[in-house]
Amino acid sequence: MQPGRSRRPAQPGAALGAAMAGAVDLAAIKARSDAAARAAEAPPPGAADLVVDVSEATFQADVVERSFQVPVLMCFWTARAPSSEQLLASLERLARADGGSWVFARVDVDTNMRIAQALQVQGVPAVYAVVGGQPLPGFEGALPDDRLREFVDAVVNAGKEAGLTGVPAAGADDAPADEPQPPEDPRFDAAEAALAEGDYALAQQRFQAILDVEPANAEAALALRQVALMARLADTAPDVTARADAAPDDVAAALGAADLAFAGGDADAALNRLLGTLTRTAGDEREQVRQRLLDYFELLGPDDARVPAARRQLARALF
Structure with a gap:
């Protein structure tokens, strides 16, 4: 059973800070512990x-x-x-x-x-x-x-x-005060500590360790996808969007441009780019694009209105 925990929900598009290579950090997973704590004080x-x-x-x-x-x-x-x-x-x-x-x-x-x-x-x-x-x-x-x-x-x-x-x-005045909160989960603390140090590989390893024990742990699964996005952005060239626009068949550039758009809050552009790329690919490249779309669906969450339409487009492109 997953221990009780008091955490803010992980947020889609939370990896923007990686695009700034440390100069500007808007990564909600990475920043939330220390930034939110300082804000509370x-x-x-x-x-x-x-x-x-x-x-x-x-x-x-x-x-x-x-x-x-x-x-x-x-x-x-x-x-x-x-x-x-x-x-x-x-x-x-x-x-x-x-x-x-x-x-x-x-x-x-x-x-x-x-x-x-x-x-x-x-x-x-x-x-x-x-x-x-x-x-x-x-x-x-x-x-x-x-x-x-x-x-x-x-x-x-x-x-x-x-x-x-x-x-x-x-x-707010009618809300009960000082409600007891469930304890934090030290496994997540350890994973977020690695993330705060910029060690994406270790953070991924620690989130994956949680999933190995609890395959149904939705928060760990979402965090793992977010960290993977942050790690990819750290290695993404700033001109990748221009390269993807100039060469629509360059799958690697399309994936990088989609990540930048998604992290920047433009999920529509990210989804549309990959759905268009999917129709021009086959084999392993098509599978890469499909998997990236599935990652985006999970990051956006089932309640996001864009997900059902994009899933239907994905199904039509594949079948």
Whole structure:
């Protein structure tokens, strides 16, 4: 029987940090233990913290760790884009009006290009949200104030649904206090410790050891897939997407480009690329693509609306 445990669910698309080769870490599995712990101990954002200018050096604290308390909205901007100034002003006004239910992070792409590259930002200005360490694509360009308000409200609600400690949840005052929590599982602690040290092979070995004893342990199976994605991303060349676009029959490039898209939060692009590649492959290459699609299905989870449609497309392509 699996010991009782009190862990946040593993999150799909959690391997983005590996794409930054350690400079920016949005990997929810790798970051969740220490980042969430620091966020729990830190005070909620005050007036001085509602609007921050983010660099690679401050990204971990100002975006990743803070996002375990409240949602963080990042605006990628440049002085070369006239619409940036309008969007920055509108978001700052909303952030201050909302008084701490979310944090506004400004990222100047001219001086922080690697952050933009990790999130595959195509146009500027662009807005992304980060909730519990998970990047969520937003929009590019400026929006009218009413639509911007709707977007911000949707992100704040997502934070409430995720149970972020800095966002007052409806009925929170009526919730029972100090409920007993099941103990942590030391096997997972050991696997996550290896992951925190960047030893993907050891982390995979330790998650696999759990599955060898408990084949039905869904969390270990999901974590193993996530670590495998992180390990692949660590060896993925930054130009793999361009190579895959230029050579549609290059299966290795297609798999790498799909991983980058999936880790960046664009699961649709990842699925569509591999489903298209599947129709042009045979033998071992087709099996590689099929297995990668099955991994994505598991990472997204059965409740994701994209999975049933993609499974049907997979079945049609194979049979």
